[in-house]
Amino acid sequence: MTTSTRLPHATGTTTAAAAADQARPAARRGSVGTRRLLACAAVAGPLWVTVSVAQALTREGFEPTRHALSQLATGSLGWLQITNFVIAGILATVGAAGLRRVMQGTAGGVAVPRLVRVVGVGMVAAGLLTMDPADAFPVGTPAGIPQSMSWHAYGHMAAGSITFASLIAAGYLLGRHFSRLGNRRLAVVARVAATVMLAGDAWSMSGGKAGALTMAIGTTVMFTLLAYVAVHYRRTA
Numbered sequence: 662m663t664t665s666t667r668l669p670h671a672t673g674t675t676t677a678a679a680a681a682d683q684a685r686p687a688a689r690r691g692s693v694g695t696r697r698l699l700a701c702a703a704v705a706g707p708l709w710v711t712v713s714v715a716q717a718l719t720r721e722g723f724e725p726t727r728h729a730l731s732q733l734a735t736g737s738l739g740w741l742q743i744t745n746f747v748i749a750g751i752l753a754t755v756g757a758a759g760l761r762r763v764m765q766g767t768a769g770g771v772a773v774p775r776l777v778r779v780v781g782v783g784m785v786a787a788g789l790l791t792m793d794p795a796d797a798f799p800v801g802t803p804a805g806i807p808q809s810m811s812w813h814a815y816g817h818m819a820a821g822s823i824t825f826a827s828l829i830a831a832g833y834l835l836g837r838h839f840s841r842l843g844n845r846r847l848a849v850v851a852r853v854a855a856t857v858m859l860a861g862d863a864w865s866m867s868g869g870k871a872g873a874l875t876m877a878i879g880t881t882v883m884f885t886l887l888a889y890v891a892v893h894y895r896r897t898a
Contacts, residue, residue, distance in 0.1 A: 695763065698760075700895065702753065702890075702891035705753040722800040726870075729792070729877070732794075735799055750786075750788065753777055753887075754782055757775070757778035757781060758774070759894075761774035764838065767838060769834040770838070773838065776828075777827075779824070783827065786817075790813040791813055794807075828855075828880070829883070831855075831887070832851050833852060833855045835890060857878070857883075858883045861877075861880075862875075
């Protein structure tokens with residue numbers, strides 16, 4: 662009687678152990694895939710900022726306090742910024758899947774990855790739908806704002822507005838996310854980053870002095886935050 666009760670127990674234990682052993686390689690593959698996705702999310706923003714700043718410092722006639730970084734997509738070298746938008750947007754879209762995996766079941770675990778995906782798609786659209794030459798850039802363009810806008814310039818503005826709003830919302834939701842997890846430092850950083858971008862965009866949209874620069878600074882701060890969050894989670898993925 663004693664032997665008959667032990668054998669099923671031992672068999673069940675062996676079966677469970679075997680199942681666990683079979684699951685481990687799949688889990689490792691999933692972890693590697695998640696880390697790769699998060700690497701895409703980490704690279705997207707810094708790549709866009711680096712390429713944009715490099716052009717802003719070298720393109721003739723570009724003035725950061727007057728011209729938005731999106732305007733670099735105009736002129737004979739505009740293909741550089743168009744490509745920058747598209748690649749960074751694809752990386753953000755792919756990286757959103759990694760954030761969804763590591764944030765699943767937490768506050769903002771659904772909304773934040775979706776917003777990052779919207780940011781990625783918005784960047785691709787903003788890259789393909791370029792602004793019009795304006796305010797003496799590229800060189801040879803008349804000074805001032807054009808009296809009319811092309812259809813693709815309107816499309817760029819729409820895509821840009823959606824992207825900016827999604828970035829700001831993601832920042833505040835990340836603040837809530839980390840606050841719920843007890844990470845007060847990252848919660849504060851996320852909320853400050855979102856506020857910096859919101860203030861920069863609001864100042865620019867109101868026609869404030871050097872508005873293009875405040876918008877660029879706010880965007881850079883938020884992209885830096887998203888990159889840090891991706892790296893933060895990649896360490897334990």
